[in-house]
Amino acid sequence: MNDSFSLFDDAPALEPIPMVDADVRFMHGFYRTPQSQALMQALLAETPWRQESIVLWEKEYLQPRLSAWYGDAGSVYAYSGKRFHPLPWTDTLLAIKHDVEAATSQRFNSVLLNLYRDENDGVGWHSDAEQELGRLPVIASLSLGETRTFRLRHRTRKDITPVSIELTDGSLLLMAGETQRKWQHTITKERMPREARINLTFRTILVPA
Ligand SMILES: O=C(O)CCC(=O)C(=O)O
Numbered sequence: 545m546n547d548s549f550s551l552f553d554d555a556p557a558l559e560p561i562p563m564v565d566a567d568v569r570f571m572h573g574f575y576r577t578p579q580s581q582a583l584m585q586a587l588l589a590e591t592p593w594r595q596e597s598i599v600l601w602e603k604e605y606l607q608p609r610l611s612a613w614y615g616d617a618g619s620v621y622a623y624s625g626k627r628f629h630p631l632p633w634t635d636t637l638l639a640i641k642h643d644v645e646a647a648t649s650q651r652f653n654s655v656l657l658n659l660y661r662d663e664n665d666g667v668g669w670h671s672d673a674e675q676e677l678g679r680l681p682v683i684a685s686l687s688l689g690e691t692r693t694f695r696l697r698h699r700t701r702k703d704i705t706p707v708s709i710e711l712t713d714g715s716l717l718l719m720a721g722e723t724q725r726k727w728q729h730t731i732t733k734e735r736m737p738r739e740a741r742i743n744l745t746f747r748t749i750l751v752p753a
């Protein structure tokens with residue numbers, strides 16, 4: 545699906561972002577228009593988007609975004625006291641997974657889709673350090689649609705400057721190594737009007753033997 549790997553193309557590559565205690569790589573234009581727009585439209589139409597809730601201090605809150613969870617049948621994900629069973633892969637998602645696996649030399653068995661409908665949607669500071677992601681999670685994050693700012697901050701070292709990355713349409717971000725153990729990340733809400741953005745985070749859920 546992605547034709548950007550030809551030797552004769554000026555193929556962009558995942559470039560390391562210099563960070564302490566983290567392995568973060570990033571590239572613009574992993575998918576380019578019009579392909580990125582076609583994927584966005586397909587995912588907007590095909591996905592059974594849900595607004596999930598989280599429980600904090602015994603109070604239930606709706607998440608400020610819509611989401612959907614897909615993966616291999618065994619890749620059950622526990623999050624905020626709930627267990628999510630994945631939807632079966634679609635052709636669209638399998639094609640994207642194939643491209644992302646080729647670009648990252650990694651294999652993934654699940655993907656979390658997030659839809660940020662406008663500037664009022666976001667995701668708070670967190671790390672993806674759930675037990676079923678293993679000790680050193682590898683997460684590949686594809687962005688489609690509106691650009692949003694991805695911020696990272698070190699969990700314990702206040703002397704380390706936070707990092708901001710503009711996640712443009714069609715960009716690909718890889719987080720590996722100690723990134724989830726040592727850093728947190730967020731997509732902040734914005735003041736100015738924003739169009740919709742879809743983010744796909746490919747993950748590997750370790751299935752208990
Ligand atoms: O939307 C993004 O770029 C980040 C999403 C995220 O951090 C997550 O789903 O865990």
Ligand SMILES: [Fe+2]
Binds near residue numbers: 670671672729
């Ligand atoms: Fe995350």
